[in-house]
Every structure is written in structure tokens, then in C-alpha cells.
Amino acid sequence: MQSNVRPENMERITTKSLADAFIAEQVEEIRRQVGDKKVLLALSGGVDSSVVAALLIKAIGKQLVCVHVNHGLMRKGESEQVIEVFRNQLDANLIYIDATDRFLDLLAGVEDPETKRKIIGGEFIKVFDEEARKLEGISFLAQGTIYPDILESDGVKAHHNVGGLPEEMNFELVEPVKLLFKDEVRVVGSALGLPDSMVYRQPFPGPGLGVRCTGAITRDRLHTLREADAILREEFDNAGLTSKVWQFFTVVPDFRSTGVRNGKRTFDWPVIIRAVNTVDAMTATVPEIDWAVLKKITDRILAEVPGAGRVLYDLSPKAPATIEWE
Numbered sequence: 167m168q169s170n171v172r173p174e175n176m177e178r179i180t181t182k183s184l185a186d187a188f189i190a191e192q193v194e195e196i197r198r199q200v201g202d203k204k205v206l207l208a209l210s211g212g213v214d215s216s217v218v219a220a221l222l223i224k225a226i227g228k229q230l231v232c233v234h235v236n237h238g239l240m241r242k243g244e245s246e247q248v249i250e251v252f253r254n255q256l257d258a259n260l261i262y263i264d265a266t267d268r269f270l271d272l273l274a275g276v277e278d279p280e281t282k283r284k285i286i287g288g289e290f291i292k293v294f295d296e297e298a299r300k301l302e303g304i305s306f307l308a309q310g311t312i313y314p315d316i317l318e319s320d321g322v323k324a325h326h327n328v329g330g331l332p333e334e335m336n337f338e339l340v341e342p343v344k345l346l347f348k349d350e351v352r353v354v355g356s357a358l359g360l361p362d363s364m365v366y367r368q369p370f371p372g373p374g375l376g377v378r379c380t381g382a383i384t385r386d387r388l389h390t391l392r393e394a395d396a397i398l399r400e401e402f403d404n405a406g407l408t409s410k411v412w413q414f415f416t417v418v419p420d421f422r423s424t425g426v427r428n429g430k431r432t433f434d435w436p437v438i439i440r441a442v443n444t445v446d447a448m449t450a451t452v453p454e455i456d457w458a459v460l461k462k463i464t465d466r467i468l469a470e471v472p473g474a475g476r477v478l479y480d481l482s483p484k485a486p487a488t489i490e491w492e
């Protein structure tokens with residue numbers, strides 16, 4: 167098994183040719199480790215698990231079984247993209263589980279943010295475990311562990327990510343990118359032909375939209391949040407801001423405010439836009455967004471998103487505010 171220490175002389179992967187060399191080396195290594203056995207991977211659609219999936223598909227094709235659990239808290243179009251890229255384009259062995267109802271039923275009425283996180287993380291493991299037990303002949307578990315995970319948390323894949331798996335599963339691990347830093351994983355992902363929208367995906371919390379639909383999640387408010395978020399992303403893209411702003415999203419809090427539409431009183435939710443720039447997420451600043459862009463987003467959300475009655479831009483830096491709202 168590969169050591170968990172990055173050799174001092176290991177060259178930083180910054181170019182396609184360095185990435186190609188890394189890929190060729192890892193393909194050999196994976197084939198040597200796995201032989202003709204089967205490998206299981208929880209594929210979230212995030213950068214790390216997607217790059218690991220693409221590497222393994224190149225190395226062992228259908229011996230890799232990817233499981234994508236949709237917890238119902240994904241952003242608009244995200245699960246569809248996982249299916250499109252991995253099943254349709256890369257011809258992967260992909261099991262897609264829509265567990266939306268399971269998660270949302272469990273979360274109904276739960277207000278406390280930490281309890282919500284625990285429910286989402288715990289249920290994710292349960293769903294994945296149930297699925298893994300149905301499969302036969304799996305010998306290995308692939309993980310998108312990267313070097314910062316090793317440095318920060320004793321080799322456990324991002325402590326707060328949904329994706330921690332039951333230890334009693336007892337599979338041997340395959341962790342082909344565990345000595346790489348995030349920027350290198352992205353270069354490798356591009357060299358493997360993954361789309362930019364996957365490779366340069368901004369950080370998305372494991373509990374997904376669950377921590378942005380504050381308080382007790384309801385299906386209608388979650389729908390408002392998802393649609394508003396999609397408009398924000400589309401308009402940031404149109405304005406050329408996607409690669410300039412580190413992380414941006416919408417939040418829909420669990421209270422309503424008064425409005426008026428067509429002469430009638432309304433009582434709808436506020437949609438809060440959150441956009442931040444940061445280096446390490448420990449502190450963050452709020453970028454000045456062009457007024458015309460904010461106005462266009464506001465107009466579109468109010469016209470197109472059911473349940474949205476106001477749009478606000480959060481001006482709070484971290485600290486004292488955190489990036490997420492809960």
C-alpha cells in the first residue's frame with residue numbers, strides 16, 4: 167500500500183503532461199492492487215470522488231461500482247450531471263439511489279442544525295451500507311481522500327463531509343489521490359476529461375442545501391431555495407463571476423415576510439444571497455457585486471421562483487459571521 171507521507175521531492179502537478187504521467191502511474195498501481203476484483207465507491211459528484219471515479223474507470227472499467235446517493239439536498243441538476251457524465255459518457259457501472267423521501271421524512275420538524283447534520287450523515291451511511299450489502303464480490307473501497315484530509319484529520323476523509331463510511335465494512339482501501347493537494351486533483355480531473363463544472367465545483371457542504379434551508383426543512387421551501395440557487399449560479403456565470411468568487415449560494419430562512427402582488431397581500435420567504443472570497447475558509451470577505459447583476463438576479467428570483475418574496479445580499483464578513491447560515 168502507498169505511504170501516507172508525500173515525498174519531499176514529489177513534483178507539484180500543475181500541467182497536463184504532469185497529470186498524464188500521474189494518471190499512467192496510478193492506472194498501473196490500481197491494476198496491480200485490485201487485480202480482477204471489484205471496487206466500490208461512494209460518488210457524491212464532488213471533485214475528489216469524481217476524479218477517483220474517472221481514474222478507476224480508466225484503470226479497471228466495470229470492476230468499479232459507483233453508488234450515487236441523492237439525499238434530496240443536492241443543488242439543481244447535480245445528480246443528473248453525475249448520471250450524465252458517469253453513466254452516459256464514461257459508461258460506468260453506476261447505481262443511482264434517490265433517497266430523497268427517506269432523508270426529508272427523517273428531517274421533518276427537526277430545527278437544530280447539528281441534529282440535522284447528524285441525521286443527514288447517519289442516514290447517508292445507512293443508505294450506502296444497505297446498498298453495499300446487496301452487492302456481491304466487492305473487495306475494495308475507493309475513497310477520494312486527499313492530502314489535506316491526511317494532514318488535518320489522521321487520514322479520515324473530511325471529518326464533516328457526508329461520506330464517512332462504516333468501519334466494519336472491512337474493505338481494503340483504494341485511495342489514488344491521497345497524496346495530492348486540491349489544485350492537483352483538479353488538474354488531474356481535467357486531464358481525465360471531466361467537465362469544468364465538476365472539476366472546478368465550489369465547496370458544497372456534505373449536508374448540501376440542508377444547512378441553507380434553515381430550521382426545519384420543508385419540501386416547498388427547499389424547492390424555493392433550489393430554484394433561487396440555480397438562478398444565482400446562472401447569472402453569476404453570465405456575468406463572468408463564477409471563477410472570480412470563491413463560493414456563492416442562496417439561503418432561505420424559516421420565516422416569512424409581507425409583500426404585495428397583483429394588489430393582493432402575500433406572505434413569502436426572503437431569499438438571501440451569500441457570496442464570499444477566501445483563501446482557506448477560516449476568514450472570508452464579501453465581494454462587491456455589480457448592482458446591475460444583483461438587480462437582475464433579484465428580478466428573476468421574484469418573477470420565477472415560487473414562494474420567494476424578497477431578495478437580500480448578505481454583507482457580513484467571516485468573522486464574525488460564518489460562511490454558511492447554520
Ligand code: XMP
Binds near residue numbers: 490
Ligand atoms: P463556515 O460556515 O464554517 O464554512 O464558515 C466554512 C466552509 O465549510 C463548508 N461547510 C461544510 N462542509 N459539511 C461540509 O462538508 C458541513 O457541515 C459544512 N459546514 C460548512 C462551507 O460551505 C464553507 O466552504
